Amino acid sequence: MNKTRKRLTLLTTTALLTALAILIPQVMPKIVIPPASFTLASHVPIMIAMLISPLAAVVVSLGSALGFLISGLPIEITFRAATHVIFALIGATFLWRHKSYTHGVKFQIFNVVIALIHTLAEVAIVYLLLTVGFSHLAGRNLGSLLLILSIGGFVHSLIDFNIALFLARAINKVYPLDIFKDELEK
Template sequence: MMNIKKMVQASLLMAIAIIIPVVFGNSLRVYIPPFTATLASHVPMFLAMYLGVKASAVVGAGSAIGFLFAFPDPIVATRAFMHVAVGSIGAKCVENGFSYNKVVLITAPLHGILEALIVIPFGFTFKDALIVVGIGTILHHVADGVITYPILKALKLDKKFKSNKAKKLVA
């Protein structure tokens, strides 16, 4: 069960995940047909990884809701729903003591593959799905990972989590 503090933090990150595409979608969006990306849209997902698997899943669902409101395109919202899986797996990596850079690098290809697979039933060619959407998603994921890094450092989440992990290992 999530404690109240984590629930509030997850709720705030979920709200940010909704607000980014709704408010900033037009100004931060990169569109290379058939690929779209909204810069900074993965920041809440990366931060939620430090709150745990459940929080990451909630924030990922919020991302899908935000994209559904911002762009009434089921393909974009379904791709955003993949943030549930990517964030949850990233949170498991964080729980296992992986560094932030490793988490970003481990989850990037997973993110790209999931989003590429999602678009195939919508009539995308295999080439467009894997090369344009898959590689585009990986590049977007890494760019947002870079954007998130100074925020993570400013919040001291990585150091706090590592020290808590170390305490649990010693106890």
């Protein structure tokens, strides 16, 4: 694939993943326990983008935050979505340098570390919003809110990244993006 075609393919793929990231908060089933919301597959486009490049991951993360903003969910949930840029950039940068972490046990270790970063960023922003009184939830039981958010968010992240990896592998077989370049060369 020539350089121009490859760039166009990456741009198109990033645009499609961004569109999905904006659409998912509007249409997918969700459980909302403010400040937590667990939207089915909401991280999947971001996590697929992490397998492509750091720039794709950041763009798709910003699209996801926009999707949550226009979804009508409480503002804390939009702020949580905005923190996805952090784990997406860290994870994508690591994967960009260490492609072997998209396989087996290494992937699951990576997934746990990324889920921890993801969860800590979300808990930190919610804690900040609640403690400065910006949130309409200020004054509620902070400990239980953060417990629901942290445990639920951690599990949600783990599940979504496994779904993302499965889908990325399936897509890559029919629409090669060099995501799993070493697999294609075998």
